[in-house]
Amino acid sequence: MKFLRILYLLVLLFAGQSKAVLEAADALQLKDFSGVITVTEDNYEELSRGVPNYFMALFITTSRPVKEGVRCVICDDFEPILRKVAVTISKQAPHAQILFLKADVAFNKLLVKDLKISSIPHMLIFPPPVDDKFQWKSSSFYQYELKEERIRDALHFGDFLAKILKVFIKVDQKFEYQEFFSYFIACIVIFSIFKRVVLPKIPNKPKFFSMLVSLLILLLSITGLKFTQINSVPFIARDPKGNIMYFSGGTGWQFGIEILSVSAMYIVMGVLFCMMLYIHSFSMNDRLRWVLSAVCSCLLFYLCSYYVSCFDIKSPGYPYKF
Numbered sequence: 001m002k003f004l005r006i007l008y009l010l011v012l013l014f015a016g017q018s019k020a021v022l023e024a025a026d027a028l029q030l031k032d033f034s035g036v037i038t039v040t041e042d043n044y045e046e047l048s049r050g051v052p053n054y055f056m057a058l059f060i061t062t063s064r065p066v067k068e069g070v071r072c073v074i075c076d077d078f079e080p081i082l083r084k085v086a087v088t089i090s091k092q093a094p095h096a097q098i099l100f101l102k103a104d105v106a107f108n109k110l111l112v113k114d115l116k117i118s119s120i121p122h123m124l125i126f127p128p129p130v131d132d133k134f135q136w137k138s139s140s141f142y143q144y145e146l147k148e149e150r151i152r153d154a155l156h157f158g159d160f161l162a163k164i165l166k167v168f169i170k171v172d173q174k175f176e177y178q179e180f181f182s183y184f185i186a187c188i189v190i191f192s193i194f195k196r197v198v199l200p201k202i203p204n205k206p207k208f209f210s211m212l213v214s215l216l217i218l219l220l221s222i223t224g225l226k227f228t229q230i231n232s233v234p235f236i237a238r239d240p241k242g243n244i245m246y247f248s249g250g251t252g253w254q255f256g257i258e259i260l261s262v263s264a265m266y267i268v269m270g271v272l273f274c275m276m277l278y279i280h281s282f283s284m285n286d287r288l289r290w291v292l293s294a295v296c297s298c299l300l301f302y303l304c305s306y307y308v309s310c311f312d313i314k315s316p317g318y319p320y321k322f
Contacts, residue, residue, distance in 0.1 A: 022046040022047060022050075022051050023052075024051050024052065027054070027099055030043065034083040034087050035083075035090050035100055036101065036102050037099060037100065037101045037102070038101075038103075038104075039102065039104075039108055039111065041108060041109070044108060044110055048114070048135055048137070049129070049135055050126065050129035050134045050135075050136075050139075051099060051129075052128065052129060054098060054128055055097065055125060055126065056125070056126040057082075057098060057100045057123070057125050057161065058102075058103060058122075058123075058124045058125075059079070059100070059101065059103070059121065059123055060111075060115075060117060060120055060122040060123075061075040061078075061079065061102060061103070061121045062106050062120055062121075063104050063106055072120060072121060074146055074151050077151050078121060078123070078151045081152060082100060082157075084171070085154055085157055085161060085171065086100040088154075088169055088170075088171055088172075089165075089167070089169055092167075092168075093167040096165045096167045098161070098165060114136065114137035115136060115137055122143065122146070123144040123145075123146055124136075124141045124142070124143055125141055125142040125143070125144065125161070126141045127139075127140070127142075144160050154171045154173070158171040262307075265303060265307050268303060272296045272303070275292075276296045279292055279293055
């Protein structure tokens with residue numbers, strides 16, 4: 001009889017523990033029209049314990065004014081991006097096991113207390129739980145930094161999640177007419193100035209354009225493009241904290257930005273080196289000549305050191321550093 005009582009208590013204990021972990025089917029029923037789950041005081045305890053085999057992307061926001069009647073602009077601007085990426089992943093990568101959640105701090109006091117939240121917004125990505133001890137308040141997570149310059153960039157956020165989930169998605173971008181026309185007008189102005197002002201002053205045009213094309217080919221050959229292709233290095237890197245580094249807002253611009261950056265460094269270093277060679281042939285005061293030589297030497301050393309540091313990021317362990 002005593003054995004049956006112990007067995008009954010064990011069954012009750014097991015049943016209580018099994019209810020503590022929310023099943024995937026139950027969690028999926030909480031999704032709204034765009035696949036986002038709203039965290040409330042009623043479901044917080046279950047959701048905060050995770051769902052087996054599922055990542056959880058938690059957007060911590062607020063619907064109330066932050067202070068003095070001022071609304072959280074970043075919160076309002078990022079929520080449509082969150083929903084857009086959630087819909088994109090559900091359509092293009094339905095096998096990706098991730099749940100998108102939104103928690104309003106105005107209605108989730110326990111969440112604020114557990115995560116020790118003192119500012120908003122936050123975008124946290126929790127990995128799947130590995131044991132029964134998993135909880136949001138004590139588990140590690142990835143954090144997507146909600147910066148002003150990229151909160152409206154669905155491509156950047158989608159790329160961040162795709163790397164964590166190891167999936168490929170294509171985020172549709174809205175065509176920016178204002179940006180297009182600004183670039184178009186700028187190109188027209190530059191072309192007009194070059195045609196009417198610069199071009200008439202060039203005496204030997206075929207020679208000039210031949211040299212220009214040759215210089216461009218040379219720069220493209222030494223900018224690191226071949227190094228990247230040979231070593232299969234992506235046009236992104238990671239900072240000391242492990243976060244993804246971009247020169248620009250996404251991989252679409254990264255290719256050109258890195259090539260232009262390295263090209264500019266080569267050009268400036270080449271000009272400084274030539275100045276150091278020919279500066280002594282100019283007629284000027286000796287003291288000024290030595291000062292200019294010292295300045296060129298210091299600038300050349302600094303640029304070379306900076307270039308090597310950039311190279312070291314792309315190829316960790318590069319031995320020729322100083």
